Every structure is written in structure tokens, then in C-alpha cells.
Amino acid sequence: MSRKSTAERKKEVLDIAKKIIYEKGFYRLTIRNISDKMNISEAAIYRHFKGKEDIIDQLTDLVFSEGCSFNIESTKNPVEVLKKFIDKQIEFFEKNPYLSIISFQDDMFREYPKIKEKFIHHQKKREDEIINLIQRGIEKNLIQNKVNPEVFASLYMGSIRLTVLKWKNSNFNYSLSDKLQEIKRELFKYLEGDY
Numbered sequence: 001m002s003r004k005s006t007a008e009r010k011k012e013v014l015d016i017a018k019k020i021i022y023e024k025g026f027y028r029l030t031i032r033n034i035s036d037k038m039n040i041s042e043a044a045i046y047r048h049f050k051g052k053e054d055i056i057d058q059l060t061d062l063v064f065s066e067g068c069s070f071n072i073e074s075t076k077n078p079v080e081v082l083k084k085f086i087d088k089q090i091e092f093f094e095k096n097p098y099l100s101i102i103s104f105q106d107d108m109f110r111e112y113p114k115i116k117e118k119f120i121h122h123q124k125k126r127e128d129e130i131i132n133l134i135q136r137g138i139e140k141n142l143i144q145n146k147v148n149p150e151v152f153a154s155l156y157m158g159s160i161r162l163t164v165l166k167w168k169n170s171n172f173n174y175s176l177s178d179k180l181q182e183i184k185r186e187l188f189k190y191l192e193g194d195y
Contacts, residue, residue, distance in 0.1 A: 013045055013055065018059065020037070056102075060119065063103060086160065143192065
């Protein structure tokens with residue numbers, strides 16, 4: 001039997017960690033619980049991670065990976081960028097449902113303030129990007145000028161977050177895509193003045 005590569009082993013540890021957090025909660029995530037589930041020694045995990053905080057930190061990085069980032073240069077139309085972003089998030093979370101739980105772990109944020117800071121930084125960056133896109137859309141007459149960019153950013157981010165939370169709480173038993181596509185239609189009716 002061939003030995004797993006570092007990348008394969010790290011992915012396996014992160015996959016098990018996500019499942020433990022989802023099934024048993026953040027406090028049940030321990031190096032011992034991961035090693036037991038994987039049938040490997042704790043030392044084998046420590047070869048790839050410094051500890052629990054390092055694992056959580058890397059899970060946080062996955063949440064804000066390319067699957068959830070804007071590609072502002074992809075089109076000159078800011079409205080299309082926003083629409084594509086929702087589609088990317090749908091695809092990302094449907095492929096990685098257990099990552100959706102990371103965003104809702106208040107206990108984790110209390111225990112690891114640096115990870116909380118990282119989340120806040122990423123969320124602020126995303127909010128600023130949305131505001132910038134709305135302002136560009138207004139300047140190009142693609143978005144009605146009565147739209148408040150800051151308010152829309154809150155509506156946009158909050159509606160996605162709440163929809164993902166409800167999906168997670170349902171044990172992922174319905175189509176996230178269907179729900180977020182409905183939200184997307186309603187948000188963009190408002191944005192483009194179709195109400």
C-alpha cells in the first residue's frame with residue numbers, strides 16, 4: 001500500500017475535522033478524536049498541523065477560498081459579477097456542505113480570537129467589494145441611483161448567510177441552489193429597479 005502524500009493526509013484530516021464539528025460540535029474536535037476516526041496516531045496528525053487551532057485556521061481559509069471570492073475583472077458589468085458570486089457560493093457550499101458550519105461557530109471564535117479577526121477581516125473585505133461594485137453599477141447606470149450601497153451589501157451578505165444557515169440546520173436536505181436562486185432573483189429586482 002502506498003503512503004499518502006502530505007496534501008492528501010491534510011485534506012483527510014480537514015474533512016474529518018469538518019464532520020466532527022458538524023456532528024458533535026466544536027468542543028468535540030480534538031486531535032485524539034481525529035486520530036481515532038482516521039485510525040492513525042496523534043503524532044501523524046502533528047506532522048501536518050501544529051494543533052487544533054491550526055486545523056481550524058486552515059478550515060477558515062477554505063471557507064474564504066476561491067470558491068467564495070469575487071473575480072471583479074471577469075466582466076465590466078458589476079451586476080453580473082454579483083450574480084456570478086452567488087452562483088460560485090452555491091457551487092462551493094453544495095460541494096463542501098460541512099464547511100458551512102465553520103461560519104456559525106461562536107464558541108470557536110471566543111476560544112480563538114485570531115481566527116475571529118480573520119473572519120471579520122474577510123467579511124469586511126467582501127462587504128467593501130460589494131459596496132464598490134454597487135457604486136460602479138450606479139455610475140454606469142446599470143443600478144438605480146436610489147440604491148444605498150452599504151444597505152444593499154448587508155442585505156446581500158445577510159440573505160446568503162441566513163439561507164446557508166437554514167440549509168445547514170435542515171441537515172442539507174433540500175437544494176441550496178433553488179433557495180439562493182430565489183433570493184438572487186429578488187435581490188436583483190430591487191437592484192435593477194424591477195419592483
